[in-house]
Amino acid sequence: MSEADSNIDKPKLYGEYLQLPSLLKCQSMTSAEAGKPVHDEHLFIITHQAYELWFKQILFELDSVREIFTVPVLDEGKARHINNRLSRITLILKLLVDQFLILETMTPLDFLEFRTRLATASGFQSLQFRLIENKIGLKEDSRVKYNQQHYMKVFNDPENIAMLQDSISSPSLLTLVERWLERTPGLAKAEFHFWERYQCAVNRWLEDQWYKPVKDENDPEVKETLMAEYQKQKDSFDTVFDPEKHQKSMERGERRLSHKAFQGALMISLYRDESRFNQPFHLLTLLVDIDSLMTKWRYNHVMMVQRMIGSKVGTGGSSGYHYLRSTISDRYKVFLDLFNLSTFLIPRDYIPPLTITMKRTLSSVINGDCVDDEVRASKECSP
Numbered sequence: 440m441s442e443a444d445s446n447i448d449k450p451k452l453y454g455e456y457l458q459l460p461s462l463l464k465c466q467s468m469t470s471a472e473a474g475k476p477v478h479d480e481h482l483f484i485i486t487h488q489a490y491e492l493w494f495k496q497i498l499f500e501l502d503s504v505r506e507i508f509t510v511p512v513l514d515e516g517k518a519r520h521i522n523n524r525l526s527r528i529t530l531i532l533k534l535l536v537d538q539f540l541i542l543e544t545m546t547p548l549d550f551l552e553f554r555t556r557l558a559t560a561s562g563f564q565s566l567q568f569r570l571i572e573n574k575i576g577l578k579e580d581s582r583v584k585y586n587q588q589h590y591m592k593v594f595n596d597p598e599n600i601a602m603l604q605d606s607i608s609s610p611s612l613l614t615l616v617e618r619w620l621e622r623t624p625g626l627a628k629a630e631f632h633f634w635e636r637y638q639c640a641v642n643r644w645l646e647d648q649w650y651k652p653v654k655d656e657n658d659p660e661v662k663e664t665l666m667a668e669y670q671k672q673k674d675s676f677d678t679v680f681d682p683e684k685h686q687k688s689m690e691r692g693e694r695r696l697s698h699k700a701f702q703g704a705l706m707i708s709l710y711r712d713e714s715r716f717n718q719p720f721h722l723l724t725l726l727v728d729i730d731s732l733m734t735k736w737r738y739n740h741v742m743m744v745q746r747m748i749g750s751k752v753g754t755g756g757s758s759g760y761h762y763l764r765s766t767i768s769d770r771y772k773v774f775l776d777l778f779n780l781s782t783f784l785i786p787r788d789y790i791p792p793l794t795i796t797m798k799r800t801l802s803s804v805i806n807g808d809c810v811d812d813e814v815r816a817s818k819e820c821s822p
């Protein structure tokens with residue numbers, strides 16, 4: 440047996456296993472090195488290190504989720520793994536959103552005592568934060584320019600640059616989710632042809648909810664207001680009905696998912712009670728949670744920055760507060776389309792009933808709330 444093998448078998452003590460001697464030696468206070476220790480610098484270092492450790496865990500989970508997504512068929516078991524890991528990411532992010540509270544116990548005056556020693560060091564140079572953004576799917580042209588420069592300019596180490604480039608070129612969570620949504624059962628013409636039925640149902644709902652009151656109204660002024668409201672609703676739905684309009688919204692950066700993937704997401708949301716859509720619906724909810732928590736992270740960070748340095752420029756050279764504030768916008772929401780799904784939901788009574796074939800596809804149990812393929816025509820309007 441080699442020496443290496445015998446080391447593997449040797450029972451390890453707590454500190455050895457966790458390599459605590461090296462980990463706990465990584466907190467060198469610059470203020471102490473300069474002979475003027477500032478108590479709060481210790482908290483400042485520990486907080487940043489704790490963030491970076493959790494970033495590492497997020498990346499670990501994110502990579503495994505992306506890996507699972509590359510399989511051609513996502514069965515129940517794999518979907519459960521994805522949901523468990525995404526759910527873990529949301530819990531970590533919740534922790535990270537709140538962790539700023541601890542650093543906020545440092546006063547701006549205490550921070551000022553060691554801030555100059557940070558020189559040009561800034562969270563802006565956090566490699567792992569950029570990897571998380573890219574791997575989730577933040578688009579390069581959605582980023583706010585930092586001093587008119589690409590954020591990659593702050594990285595010199597070729598290994599780091601290679602990691603960043605790989606995080607941009609390999610399929611992001613968004614891309615993988617998009618491909619998966621495009622395969623949603625029920626979208627194809629030969630299957631349920633959801634999109635045709637959905638458009639029909641929307642028109643029926645708009646007619647009942649918005650157009651009938653226009654027809655029944657006698658007061659010309661009220662009639663005009665109601666008509667404008669009806670038109671507004673119709674125009675809003677047209678932006679998803681018309682693939683060209685959807686494409687234009689994508690070009691403007693207002694939508695990120697392909698038209699087909701958007702249809703899949705809408706179908707899953709409307710039929711989420713069907714057993715085969717339970718997990719997919721949970722997954723979509725988790726993606727919205729992740730985006731929402733990343734925005735909360737940015738918000739809490741910028742609030743803390745304003746409290747600590749007001750409008751002073753950042754140590755990384757940006758305008759500081761003003762730069763960071765501009766990152767709290769929809770441009771940074773990767774799964775924006777999923778937030779906006781709610782705009783296109785219709786009341787349950789109008790959701791097209793499933794055919795028996797479709798019901799069978801989505802569930803192992805058949806019950807009464809579906810229609811036979813032949814009788815469905817009498818229950819729905821013709822497209």
Ligand code: HEM
Nearest residue numbers: 487490561562563565568744747753754755756757759766
């Ligand atoms: C007193 C505490 C902090 C202050 C005053 C502060 C200040 C700033 C400033 C001014 C920027 C803009 C870039 C620059 O010019 O430097 C920035 C960016 C950033 N900071 Fe902090 N920061 C603090 C704590 C933290 C902590 C605890 C983390 C956790 C890792 C962090 C992570 C980041 C990241 C990732 C960015 C880049 C954000 C982006 O470009 O979207 N910061 N910070």
